[in-house]
Amino acid sequence: MTKIVVSSGDPAGIGPDVCIKAFGKNKNLDYKPIVFGNIDLFKARAELLKCDVKIKEYKGQEVEKLASEYLWMLDKEIDDYIEPGKPSTSSAKYIIEIFEDSVAKVISKEFDAIVTCPINKELINKAGIPFTGHTEELARISNTKRVVMMLANERIKIALATTHVPLNDVASYISEELLTEVITILHESVKKYLVKDNPMIKVLGLNPHAGDGGFIGDEEENIIRPTLNNLKRKGINVVGPLSADTAFLETEKGDKADVFLAMFHDQGLPVIKTMGFGETVNVTLGLPFIRTSVDHGTAYDISGTGKADESSLLAAAEMASFMSL
Numbered sequence: 001m002t003k004i005v006v007s008s009g010d011p012a013g014i015g016p017d018v019c020i021k022a023f024g025k026n027k028n029l030d031y032k033p034i035v036f037g038n039i040d041l042f043k044a045r046a047e048l049l050k051c052d053v054k055i056k057e058y059k060g061q062e063v064e065k066l067a068s069e070y071l072w073m074l075d076k077e078i079d080d081y082i083e084p085g086k087p088s089t090s091s092a093k094y095i096i097e098i099f100e101d102s103v104a105k106v107i108s109k110e111f112d113a114i115v116t117c118p119i120n121k122e123l124i125n126k127a128g129i130p131f132t133g134h135t136e137e138l139a140r141i142s143n144t145k146r147v148v149m150m151l152a153n154e155r156i157k158i159a160l161a162t163t164h165v166p167l168n169d170v171a172s173y174i175s176e177e178l179l180t181e182v183i184t185i186l187h188e189s190v191k192k193y194l195v196k197d198n199p200m201i202k203v204l205g206l207n208p209h210a211g212d213g214g215f216i217g218d219e220e221e222n223i224i225r226p227t228l229n230n231l232k233r234k235g236i237n238v239v240g241p242l243s244a245d246t247a248f249l250e251t252e253k254g255d256k257a258d259v260f261l262a263m264f265h266d267q268g269l270p271v272i273k274t275m276g277f278g279e280t281v282n283v284t285l286g287l288p289f290i291r292t293s294v295d296h297g298t299a300y301d302i303s304g305t306g307k308a309d310e311s312s313l314l315a316a317a318e319m320a321s322f323m324s325l
Contacts, residue, residue, distance in 0.1 A: 001032055002112045002321045003063045006313075007102040008037035009117030010095055011078065012087040013298025014308035016045045019117065022310035022317070024053035024071040031321035032066050034058045034111070036098040038078045042071075045084065049306050060110070076101070084304025087120055092127030095119055099134070103141050106289045113290035113320035117313065118298045133164045135284055138291060146181045147286040148189070150259065151269060151295060152319070153276035156248070157259040158268040159186055159285070170264045174206055174219055179227045183261065187236050189285040190258055193323045202247060202257035203228060203240030204267060210241045278309050281316045283323075290323045292316040 006023070009015030016037060023033045024046065035042070039055055046053045056070040066072050076098050080090040099116065106114045116134055124131040131137065139147045150159040161182050162173045183201060190199040204210070205224060207217035214221045224241040231238050239255070240247075244267055250256050262268025272280055273295060280295035294312040302308055 001030070001063050002324045003032045003034065003066075003110075004113050004115055004317055004320055004324075005074075005102045005105055005111040006033050006035045006317070007099045007114065007116045008035050008042075009119045010087060010123070010298045011038065011041055011082040011091055012084060012303060013118055013120070013300055014296075014303050015117035015119075015298070016042055017049060017084075017303060017306070017308040018294070018310040018313045020046050020049060020051050020053055020071065021308065022313045024051055024055075028068065029317075031317060031324075032063050032072070033115070033317055034066075034072045034074060036074045036076060036102050038094070039073050039075045041078060041082060042073060045304065048084065048304050074101075085300045085302075087123050087298070087300060089123055089127035092124045092129055095124060096129055096131070099137070100141065103138065106291075107142060112324040113292070115313070115316045115320050116291065116293040118294060118296060120298050134291075134293060135163055138284055138287055142287055142289070144287055146185065147284050148182050148185045150186070150189075150283045150285055151272045151280050152283055153272065153280040153315075155275050156272055157257075158272045159259055159261050160265060160268055161261060161263045163265060165264065167264065167266075171206060171217075171219060174223055174263060176223060176227045176230075179203075179224065180231065183227075183231055183236060183238060185286040186259055186261065194258065196258050198237050199258040200255060201236070201238045201259055201261055202242055203238055203261045204244045204247055204263055205241035206263045208243070208245070210243045278311045279315055280312065281319045283319065290320050292320045292323075 019035045054070050058072045058074045078094045102114050135149050149163050190196050206219045211217045211220035220241045228238045282293040284291040
């Protein structure tokens with residue numbers, strides 16, 4: 001059985017809530033989740049949520065010894081009392097420690113995959129800890145040159161050429177080297193994890209109407225199209241550059257993409273989140289291990305209320321388990 005480490009994220013957000021709801025009540029899972037977080041905090045949150053959950057401490061036991069009636073946790077100290085819905089910079093060290101410890105244990109192969117719950121990047125940076133995002137930190141910790149952020153649900157999969165980059169800097173990041181590396185990772189990952197022999201990757205343009213032949217920006221003609229032509233000659237099934245305003249309007253009769261590649265964060269993510277928010281999984285491709293995440297944020301306003309939906313966490317864990325097979 002697959003053993004998955006779950007980094008529970010910001011303790012003031014809904015990370016603990018969805019962990020309790022997803023793994024404390026679902027006893028017949030096809031994988032074994034172990035949540036990293038503070039056990040006392042989780043017990044208090046479970047009581048607040050009126051969830052009858054039995055929490056037991058994980059101390060490196062083999063998966064066969066992890067009885068299904070318990071929510072297994074690796075206990076982590078936290079320096080301050082945390083109230084649901086009230087984020088505090090005093091929790092930043094705890095958030096980073098459970099994340100980095102989770103990554104270390106999946107790199108050491110104690111676990112088969114890592115699933116991450118939401119964090120607040122602004123809070124962590126305000127605490128004096130430089131932090132761009134999970135994706136970037138995963139690349140740094142694992143010494144991986146290039147990783148690719150892909151969001152996936154049953155209807156559509158969208159990857160990003162650039163992630164957390166200011167919009168006015170995006171064009172300067174788009175290069176033949178970047179696109180070649182990203183599309184190669186996408187091609188190999190979809191083949192490996194989605195079992196597609198010749199996956200089709202549809203690539204969006206950077207500019208409106210994919211540049212209109214160079215009249216609305218020249219990145220498509222000077223960088224994107226030549227790069228795609230080179231990749232086609234290597235046997236990679238790429239289509240584009242496509243106008244982003246119509247690229248997703250695929251018909252059943254046409255060639256449907258296995259994955260889309262958007263040039264920047266808000267070109268692709270609003271589409272997939274509109275099509276399946278709560279059912280979408282964030283996957284980091286190109287790492288030497290499997291990492292998935294929820295598609296939502298900390299949602300402080302509903303933390304501790306019982307309103308948080310655990311569907312995305314369950315979907316993320318299920319995908320991590322599937323990819324580990």
